[in-house]
Amino acid sequence: MSAGLPIALIQTRTPATAAAGLAHIEPLIRQAATEGAKLVLTPEGTNLLEQxxxxxxxxxxxxxxxxxVIGLRHLAAELGVWLLIGSAIVRSGHAGDDRAANRSLLIDPHGGIVARYDKLHVFDVDLPNGETYRESSTIRPGDAAAVADTPWGRLGLTVCYDVRFPHLFRQLAKAGASMIAVPAAFTVPTGEAHWETLLRARAIETGAFVLAPAQGGTHEDGRKTWGRSTVVSPWGEVIGKLDHDDPGVLHATLDLTAVARARAAVPALTHDRDFAAPR
Structure with missing residues (x-):
């Protein structure tokens, strides 16, 4: 594992079809690679957002x-970068279930898919402002966590609402993840109240870098997302952030030796104990 990994988070306002989604994000990824990123991460719903x-x-x-997905695989190979498609909304492939999968895909510099992860936790909520979300009506949740090997260390995969489930992040860290991706399309009310706090908490708890590329702004289907793509260090420091909801590129350089230092200073991952459940 080497220090000084240049990464880029892509913030988008993804349209409602895959062809338009590719046209929207391709120039941002090209910009990120031209500016030196070796690992590029995109948000939840990179291919399309249509509720x-x-x-x-x-x-x-x-x-x-x-x-x-096809276009981004070719683009990763052309640019010679590792590319995390934060998620693509695609058919789940499960017979008898017409819901989609919300699927994260890690692409290597040859355009190959080296890891897949279907979002485990789906977002069903009635917000105080009157907005209602029933992700379970259209998204089939996954049933397995995923950690992928990269040249710089292991990358844990999560998507959006997963950030509220710290036990998932703990398992990813115990499986060797030094970086954990949180591609997202956070709502504005929850983003304003919780986004940065949750990201910093997950980084502190795991002693890992948290990399959170986000959707932002008002989309074709009427939803509004928070933006504010963020990179957090293993000590919980925000080392990069876009302070807006417009499309853009966020660069950061990760000193991956910081992971071992944080985990040595607070070795909580080694201190689990069995205990009786409360009654």
């Missing part, structure tokens, strides 16, 4: 037929 069920049913396709 209207009838339109989503028309827009989604299988992973290997999605125009944005």
């Amino acid at each position: 209207r069920r009838d339109r989503r049913a028309v827009a989604i396709t299988d992973e290997d037929q999605d125009a944005c």
Whole structure:
């Protein structure tokens, strides 16, 4: 594992079709690579954001037929970068279930898919401002956590709402993750109240870098997302942040030796104890 990893987080305002999603994000990824990033991460819903069920049913396709996924695999190979597609909304592939998968894909510099992760926790909520979300009606949750090997260390995969489940992050860290991705499309009310606090807490608890590329702004389907893509160090410091919800590129350099220092200073990952559950 080497220090000084140049990364880039891509913040988007993804449209409602995969072809438009690719056209939207490609120039931002090219910019990131031109400016030196070796690992590029994109948000949740990189290929499309469409919450209207009838339109989503028309827009989604299988992973290997999605125009944005195909285009980004070719782009990673062309640019010679590692690329995390924070998630693509694609058919789940489960017979008898017409819900989609919210699937994170790690692409190597040859364009190959080296890891997949389907979002474990789906967001069903009635917000105080009157907004209602029922992600479970259109997204089939995954059933397995994922950690992937990279040239710089292990990368733990999560998506958005997963950030509220610290036990998942703890398991990723115990599986060797020195970096944990949190691609997201946070709502504005929850983003304003909780986004940075949750990201910093997960970094502190795991002693890992937390890399959180986000969607931002008002989308074609009417949803509004918070933006504020953020990079947090293993000590809980915000070392990079976009202070807006517009599309853009956030660069950071990760000193991966900081992971061992943080975990040595607070070795909580080694201090778990069995205990009786409360009654």
